[in-house]
Amino acid sequence: MTTLHSARGRMSSGPTRSAGRAQRILAIGAALLALPYFMLKVVWLSGSRIGIQDPDFGRSAVMHALNGATLGLDLAVLGLATVFYRNARPRSLLVVPPMWIGYGLLGQILLLIVPATLLQPTTSASAGPDAIAGWVYAVVYTGFCGIGLCLLPAFALYARDRWGRDWSRPLKSVAPQPVPAFTTSVAVLVALALAGYGLTRGDLRDGVPWLTDAGLGALAVLALLALSRGMTALPRWSALLVLFAGSGAWVAWGVYGLVLELVPNDLTSGPSSAAPVILNAAKVAGGLALARTIRRHA
Known part of the structure; x- marks a missing residue:
């Protein structure tokens, strides 16, 4: 059996099979759903204040660094979606650790999105505006959930094809x-x-x-x-x-x-x-x- 750590992460020496239809569709979906978040981060890093209601919010160097880091995560999603669409065989270290973090981040968001929505308090009319507009949260978390529902199963199909020939054994x-x-x-x-x-x-x-x-x-x-x-x-x-x-x-x-x-x-x-x-x-x-x-x- 070819395992995750066999050949120390080298590229597969055999011919690469094309991705199945489901894997390609899921990869395309993940890439498309990552684009709104990508564009939002780009405009924020370029100095735009769209969706930000507090004039002092997000101006520090730390917040710019955090925006840059999360933009990098979104670029990783686009890169992984490309790998899964093409059924490419880069080194395992370029695929497995990012998807390990991806399963952790996106999987927990999918688990918590419903209880978080149900427990969200109704904003009173007297309350001041939030630092970030509500539509930003809607766009961001809709995208996160969509990416999770597409990228995670796409990786599962990819991993089964690349490494998991006996993963179905009891x-x-x-x-x-x-x-x-x-x-x-x-x-x-x-x-x-x-x-x-x-x-x-x-x-x-x-x-x-x-x-x-x-x-x-x-x-x-x-x-x-x-x-x-x-x-x-x-x-x-x-x-x-x-x-x-x-x-x-x-x-x-x-x-x-x-x-x-x-x-x-x-x-x-x-x-x-x-x-x-x-x-x-x-x-x-x-x-x-x-x-x-x-x-x-x-």
Whole structure:
């Protein structure tokens, strides 16, 4: 079997098959849905204030840097969509790590978009205008959800074709391997800490993201146990997907949270407290530890 880490990420030496119709359609959809966000970031970086209602918002060097970084992520989406459309075979390091982060970022947005919308308070008539116009959020998060619904399954089809020739085998048919005790213990402790913090939030809107993090971590641990011990008839790809997405979510959103907590910016107000910083750092460490186990099982 050709694995994610075989040939140390070199390009495939055999002939490349053309992408299937579904994969091409999904890749086109991801690219098209990335364009509004791309154009918005370009006009903001060029000095336009479209969609910004607060005259002081977004003028700092930090905010320009954050806009540049997120523009880079959008360019990565366009590049990956091109790879999936052409069914190209670049080095694995150019595809797998970006999609690992992509599954973490976009997958969690897809999980949280409905509860976030339902829990959004109705703005009173006396409230002042938000720093960013409402239509900007609608455009951005509609795009994020659309990209997630297109890019993530496109990668799944691409990965199955490139690496996963026996991913459909049931887990219980695979020879048992030792459970990585340290990684499992760390992940469980981090998940419990995240759940405890989420349950103590006074506002449900603040607690749901932390509880989602805890749930994703718990599922990733269960997936790791299933891959190691082969204790279910589910196909291998299901456990690999959960471990891939869960570890990616911890790292992606942990880094994002650390940036918001530690770097002065216009998106947060007031000084940072110790608990979110520690928990976000723990998510990054736990996610990286879980990710190291993927190579052994893929």
